Amino acid sequence: MDNSDNPFHPSLTAALIKLDPEDGEQIAEYFKTQALLMREKALLQASVRDQKKLLVENGKLKKDIEQLRVQLQEKQRRRTAKALFSPPPPTLSPAPATPVIQPPSPAGATAAVPTNPPPLSSNDRGERQSRRRRGERKGRPSSDFLPLGAEPRVDVSRLDLRVGRILNVRCHPLAEGLSVQEVDLGESAPRRVVSKLGGKTPPEELQGGLAVLLCNVKARKVRGVVSQARLLCCSASDDCTEPLAPPTSSTPGDRVTFHNYPGDPDRELQSKQKVWELLQPDLQVDGRGVATYKGCRFEVKGKGLCRAPSFTNCTIR
Structure with missing residues:
Protein backbone atom coordinates (compact mmCIF):
# COMPACT_ATOMS: atom_id res chain seq x y z
CA MET A 1 0.00 0.00 0.00
CA ASP A 2 1.31 3.44 -0.95
CA ASN A 3 2.18 5.61 2.03
CA SER A 4 0.47 8.62 0.38
CA ASP A 5 -2.83 6.73 0.57
CA ASN A 6 -2.15 5.23 3.97
CA PRO A 7 -4.13 7.09 6.69
CA PHE A 8 -2.50 4.89 9.37
CA HIS A 9 0.76 6.30 10.74
CA PRO A 10 3.78 3.93 10.34
CA SER A 11 4.79 4.48 13.95
CA LEU A 12 1.44 3.07 15.11
CA THR A 13 1.99 0.00 12.93
CA ALA A 14 5.42 -0.50 14.46
CA ALA A 15 4.00 -0.11 17.96
CA LEU A 16 1.30 -2.76 17.29
CA ILE A 17 3.88 -5.22 15.93
CA LYS A 18 6.06 -4.63 18.97
CA LEU A 19 3.13 -5.25 21.33
CA ASP A 20 1.91 -8.31 19.44
CA PRO A 21 4.58 -9.75 17.13
CA GLU A 22 2.28 -12.47 15.84
CA ASP A 23 -0.96 -10.54 15.05
CA GLY A 24 0.27 -6.96 15.19
CA GLU A 25 0.71 -6.65 11.44
CA GLN A 26 -2.79 -8.07 10.77
CA ILE A 27 -4.32 -5.67 13.31
CA ALA A 28 -2.56 -2.76 11.65
CA GLU A 29 -3.87 -3.84 8.22
CA TYR A 30 -7.39 -4.06 9.66
CA PHE A 31 -7.17 -0.51 11.05
CA LYS A 32 -5.81 0.75 7.72
CA THR A 33 -8.75 -0.82 5.88
CA GLN A 34 -11.29 0.69 8.29
CA ALA A 35 -9.71 4.15 8.01
CA LEU A 36 -9.84 4.01 4.20
CA LEU A 37 -13.49 2.93 4.29
CA MET A 38 -14.37 5.82 6.61
CA ARG A 39 -12.62 8.31 4.31
CA GLU A 40 -14.43 6.94 1.23
CA LYS A 41 -17.73 7.16 3.09
CA ALA A 42 -17.09 10.82 3.97
CA LEU A 43 -16.26 11.61 0.34
CA LEU A 44 -19.44 9.87 -0.82
CA GLN A 45 -21.57 11.81 1.69
CA ALA A 46 -20.04 15.11 0.54
CA SER A 47 -20.81 14.18 -3.08
CA VAL A 48 -24.45 13.42 -2.19
CA ARG A 49 -24.79 16.78 -0.40
CA ASP A 50 -23.40 18.60 -3.44
CA GLN A 51 -25.82 16.74 -5.71
CA LYS A 52 -28.82 17.67 -3.52
CA LYS A 53 -27.68 21.30 -3.48
CA LEU A 54 -27.47 21.31 -7.30
CA LEU A 55 -30.97 19.81 -7.55
CA VAL A 56 -32.40 22.57 -5.33
CA GLU A 57 -30.64 25.28 -7.34
CA ASN A 58 -31.87 23.74 -10.62
CA GLY A 59 -35.43 23.72 -9.26
CA LYS A 60 -35.21 27.42 -8.41
CA LEU A 61 -33.82 28.23 -11.85
CA LYS A 62 -36.67 26.35 -13.51
CA LYS A 63 -39.23 28.35 -11.52
CA ASP A 64 -37.52 31.64 -12.41
CA ILE A 65 -37.52 30.67 -16.10
CA GLU A 66 -41.22 29.74 -15.94
CA GLN A 67 -42.09 33.08 -14.34
CA LEU A 68 -40.16 34.97 -17.03
CA ARG A 69 -41.90 32.94 -19.74
CA VAL A 70 -45.34 33.79 -18.32
CA GLN A 71 -44.44 37.49 -18.12
CA LEU A 72 -43.20 37.43 -21.72
CA GLN A 73 -46.42 35.79 -22.92
CA GLU A 74 -48.48 38.39 -21.04
CA LYS A 75 -46.55 41.26 -22.65
CA GLN A 76 -46.95 39.69 -26.09
CA ARG A 77 -50.70 39.25 -25.50
CA ARG A 78 -51.07 42.90 -24.52
CA ARG A 79 -49.12 44.07 -27.56
CA THR A 80 -51.31 41.94 -29.83
CA ALA A 81 -54.49 43.29 -28.22
CA LYS A 82 -53.24 46.85 -28.59
CA ALA A 83 -52.44 46.30 -32.28
CA LEU A 84 -55.85 44.73 -32.95
CA PHE A 85 -58.08 47.18 -31.10
CA SER A 86 -56.27 50.50 -31.49
CA PRO A 87 -57.69 52.53 -34.42
CA PRO A 88 -55.28 53.39 -37.26
CA PRO A 89 -53.81 56.91 -37.22
CA PRO A 90 -55.99 59.36 -39.17
CA THR A 91 -54.84 60.54 -42.57
CA LEU A 92 -55.04 64.22 -43.34
CA SER A 93 -56.69 64.82 -46.71
CA PRO A 94 -55.92 68.15 -48.42
CA ALA A 95 -58.72 70.71 -48.20
CA PRO A 96 -60.18 71.82 -51.56
CA ALA A 97 -58.95 75.16 -52.69
CA THR A 98 -61.63 77.89 -52.57
CA PRO A 99 -61.32 81.13 -54.48
CA VAL A 100 -61.12 84.35 -52.53
CA ILE A 101 -64.04 86.62 -53.45
CA GLN A 102 -62.98 90.25 -53.66
CA PRO A 103 -65.43 93.19 -53.49
CA PRO A 104 -66.04 95.03 -56.77
CA SER A 105 -63.28 97.47 -57.62
CA PRO A 106 -63.95 101.13 -58.37
CA ALA A 107 -63.67 102.36 -61.91
CA GLY A 108 -60.14 102.55 -63.16
CA ALA A 109 -58.78 100.26 -60.46
CA THR A 110 -57.10 97.00 -61.34
CA ALA A 111 -59.28 93.93 -60.54
CA ALA A 112 -57.89 91.70 -57.81
CA VAL A 113 -56.86 88.28 -59.01
CA PRO A 114 -58.27 85.39 -56.91
CA THR A 115 -55.50 83.58 -55.11
CA ASN A 116 -55.32 80.17 -53.38
CA PRO A 117 -53.78 79.76 -49.89
CA PRO A 118 -50.12 78.75 -50.03
CA PRO A 119 -49.59 74.98 -49.85
CA LEU A 120 -48.50 73.51 -46.53
CA SER A 121 -44.92 72.46 -46.22
CA SER A 122 -44.08 68.86 -45.22
CA ASN A 123 -43.16 70.03 -41.71
CA ASP A 124 -46.51 71.83 -41.28
CA ARG A 125 -48.45 68.80 -42.48
CA GLY A 126 -46.56 66.48 -40.08
CA GLU A 127 -47.17 68.83 -37.14
CA ARG A 128 -50.89 69.10 -37.91
CA GLN A 129 -51.25 65.31 -38.18
CA SER A 130 -49.40 64.89 -34.86
CA ARG A 131 -51.75 67.39 -33.17
CA ARG A 132 -54.83 65.59 -34.51
CA ARG A 133 -53.58 62.18 -33.35
CA ARG A 134 -52.87 63.52 -29.87
CA GLY A 135 -56.31 65.07 -29.74
CA GLU A 136 -58.03 61.82 -30.66
CA ARG A 137 -56.14 59.84 -28.01
CA LYS A 138 -56.98 62.34 -25.28
CA GLY A 139 -59.50 60.84 -22.87
CA ARG A 140 -59.42 57.38 -24.51
CA PRO A 141 -58.78 54.42 -22.13
CA SER A 142 -55.62 52.40 -22.63
CA SER A 143 -56.21 49.36 -24.84
CA ASP A 144 -53.59 47.41 -22.87
CA PHE A 145 -56.10 46.86 -20.10
CA LEU A 146 -59.53 47.74 -21.51
CA PRO A 147 -59.86 46.59 -25.13
CA LEU A 148 -63.10 47.73 -26.75
CA GLY A 149 -64.11 49.60 -23.59
CA ALA A 150 -64.50 46.44 -21.48
CA GLU A 151 -64.57 46.81 -17.71
CA PRO A 152 -61.62 45.20 -15.85
CA ARG A 153 -62.48 41.93 -14.14
CA VAL A 154 -62.50 41.94 -10.36
CA ASP A 155 -62.14 38.39 -9.10
CA VAL A 156 -59.70 36.29 -7.15
CA SER A 157 -57.68 35.29 -10.26
CA ARG A 158 -56.03 38.74 -10.09
CA LEU A 159 -54.34 37.83 -6.78
CA ASP A 160 -50.91 36.19 -6.96
CA LEU A 161 -51.25 33.76 -4.04
CA ARG A 162 -48.26 31.52 -3.42
CA VAL A 163 -46.98 29.07 -0.82
CA GLY A 164 -44.04 30.24 1.26
CA ARG A 165 -41.91 28.77 4.03
CA ILE A 166 -41.31 31.00 7.07
CA LEU A 167 -37.56 30.91 7.70
CA ASN A 168 -37.53 33.03 10.86
CA VAL A 169 -39.77 35.31 12.92
CA ARG A 170 -38.86 38.28 15.09
CA CYS A 171 -40.71 41.08 16.82
CA HIS A 172 -41.01 44.40 15.05
CA PRO A 173 -38.37 46.74 16.52
CA LEU A 174 -40.70 49.77 16.58
CA ALA A 175 -44.23 48.39 16.94
CA GLU A 176 -45.63 46.15 19.65
CA GLY A 177 -48.01 43.54 18.24
CA LEU A 178 -46.29 43.36 14.85
CA SER A 179 -43.82 40.70 13.76
CA VAL A 180 -41.33 40.48 10.90
CA GLN A 181 -40.95 37.22 8.95
CA GLU A 182 -38.36 36.17 6.38
CA VAL A 183 -40.22 33.95 3.88
CA ASP A 184 -38.87 31.66 1.16
CA LEU A 185 -41.16 31.88 -1.90
CA GLY A 186 -39.02 29.85 -4.26
CA GLU A 187 -37.28 33.00 -5.52
CA SER A 188 -33.61 33.91 -5.60
CA ALA A 189 -33.88 35.62 -2.20
CA PRO A 190 -36.44 35.46 0.65
CA ARG A 191 -38.99 38.25 1.12
CA ARG A 192 -39.52 40.28 4.27
CA VAL A 193 -43.12 40.41 5.50
CA VAL A 194 -44.59 42.50 8.34
CA SER A 195 -47.70 40.95 9.92
CA LYS A 196 -50.01 41.38 12.87
CA LEU A 197 -50.39 38.00 14.58
CA GLY A 198 -52.75 37.37 17.46
CA GLY A 199 -52.04 35.26 20.50
CA LYS A 200 -53.44 32.02 19.06
CA THR A 201 -50.09 30.86 17.64
CA PRO A 202 -46.78 31.83 19.30
CA PRO A 203 -44.37 33.38 16.75
CA GLU A 204 -41.65 30.83 17.46
CA GLU A 205 -44.00 28.00 16.38
CA LEU A 206 -44.37 29.55 12.93
CA GLN A 207 -40.66 29.22 12.13
CA GLY A 208 -40.10 26.54 9.49
CA GLY A 209 -43.81 26.22 8.71
CA LEU A 210 -45.68 26.81 5.44
CA ALA A 211 -48.06 29.73 4.83
CA VAL A 212 -50.06 31.39 2.02
CA LEU A 213 -48.92 34.85 0.90
CA LEU A 214 -50.25 37.53 -1.44
CA CYS A 215 -47.19 38.34 -3.55
CA ASN A 216 -48.27 41.00 -6.07
CA VAL A 217 -48.92 43.79 -3.58
CA LYS A 218 -46.72 46.87 -3.78
CA ALA A 219 -43.87 46.90 -1.28
CA ARG A 220 -44.49 49.43 1.50
CA LYS A 221 -43.00 50.52 4.79
CA VAL A 222 -44.76 49.46 7.98
CA ARG A 223 -43.41 51.48 10.90
CA GLY A 224 -40.01 51.76 9.23
CA LEU A 232 -52.96 35.53 4.78
CA CYS A 233 -54.45 34.80 8.19
CA CYS A 234 -57.73 33.36 9.46
CA SER A 235 -59.34 35.77 11.85
CA ALA A 236 -61.99 34.94 14.43
CA SER A 237 -61.46 38.39 16.02
CA ASP A 238 -58.88 41.16 16.02
CA ASP A 239 -56.92 39.46 18.80
CA CYS A 240 -57.39 35.87 17.61
CA THR A 241 -55.68 35.04 14.30
CA GLU A 242 -53.65 32.22 12.78
CA PRO A 243 -51.89 31.89 9.40
CA LEU A 244 -53.73 30.04 6.64
CA ALA A 245 -52.12 26.61 6.08
CA PRO A 246 -51.41 25.21 2.58
CA PRO A 247 -51.18 21.42 1.93
CA THR A 248 -48.28 19.83 3.79
CA SER A 249 -46.81 18.48 0.53
CA SER A 250 -46.53 22.00 -0.96
CA THR A 251 -43.18 23.57 -1.74
CA PRO A 252 -42.23 27.27 -1.68
CA GLY A 253 -43.38 28.99 -4.85
CA ASP A 254 -46.43 26.78 -5.54
CA ARG A 255 -49.40 28.84 -6.79
CA VAL A 256 -52.79 28.78 -5.09
CA THR A 257 -55.51 28.63 -7.77
CA PHE A 258 -59.30 28.56 -8.06
CA HIS A 259 -61.14 26.15 -10.36
CA ASN A 260 -63.93 28.57 -11.26
CA TYR A 261 -61.65 31.59 -11.73
CA PRO A 262 -58.84 30.79 -14.20
CA GLY A 263 -56.46 33.43 -15.46
CA ASP A 264 -53.11 35.01 -14.74
CA PRO A 265 -52.70 37.39 -11.78
CA ASP A 266 -51.80 41.05 -12.13
CA ARG A 267 -48.11 41.79 -12.18
CA GLU A 268 -48.75 44.29 -9.38
CA LEU A 269 -52.06 45.32 -7.80
CA GLN A 270 -52.73 49.03 -8.30
CA SER A 271 -53.70 50.75 -5.06
CA LYS A 272 -56.17 53.03 -6.86
CA GLN A 273 -58.22 50.06 -8.08
CA LYS A 274 -58.55 48.65 -4.52
CA VAL A 275 -58.72 45.06 -5.81
CA TRP A 276 -57.81 43.50 -2.45
CA GLU A 277 -60.34 45.64 -0.58
CA LEU A 278 -63.09 44.56 -3.00
CA LEU A 279 -62.23 40.85 -2.85
CA GLN A 280 -61.41 40.45 0.85
CA PRO A 281 -65.05 40.28 2.14
CA ASP A 282 -65.61 37.16 -0.02
CA LEU A 283 -62.55 35.33 1.34
CA GLN A 284 -63.95 33.01 4.02
CA VAL A 285 -63.22 29.79 5.90
CA ASP A 286 -66.21 27.43 5.64
CA GLY A 287 -67.66 25.08 8.25
CA ARG A 288 -65.10 22.39 7.38
CA GLY A 289 -62.15 24.73 7.84
CA VAL A 290 -61.45 25.05 4.09
CA ALA A 291 -60.44 28.45 2.68
CA THR A 292 -62.85 29.65 -0.06
CA TYR A 293 -63.67 32.57 -2.35
CA LYS A 294 -67.43 32.76 -3.02
CA GLY A 295 -67.59 29.04 -2.26
CA CYS A 296 -64.66 28.16 -4.57
CA ARG A 297 -61.83 26.48 -2.65
CA PHE A 298 -58.19 27.56 -2.36
CA GLU A 299 -56.24 24.77 -4.09
CA VAL A 300 -52.63 23.87 -4.82
CA LYS A 301 -52.98 21.72 -7.93
CA GLY A 302 -52.14 18.08 -7.35
CA LYS A 303 -51.37 18.65 -3.65
CA GLY A 304 -54.58 19.59 -1.86
CA LEU A 305 -56.59 22.41 -0.30
CA CYS A 306 -55.66 25.31 1.95
CA ARG A 307 -57.22 25.22 5.41
CA ALA A 308 -57.44 27.05 8.69
CA PRO A 309 -55.46 25.12 11.35
CA SER A 310 -58.22 25.32 13.98
CA PHE A 311 -60.88 27.92 13.00
CA THR A 312 -64.14 27.44 11.08
CA ASN A 313 -66.68 29.94 9.67
CA CYS A 314 -64.37 32.92 9.90
CA THR A 315 -62.84 35.55 7.62
CA ILE A 316 -59.49 35.62 5.82
CA ARG A 317 -57.49 38.83 5.95
Missing part, protein backbone atom coordinates in the same frame (compact mmCIF):
# COMPACT_ATOMS: atom_id res chain seq x y z
CA VAL A 225 -39.70 48.15 7.98
CA VAL A 226 -40.38 47.36 4.30
CA SER A 227 -43.00 44.63 3.78
CA GLN A 228 -42.83 42.84 0.40
CA ALA A 229 -45.90 40.58 0.64
CA ARG A 230 -49.01 39.94 2.72
CA LEU A 231 -49.40 36.93 5.01
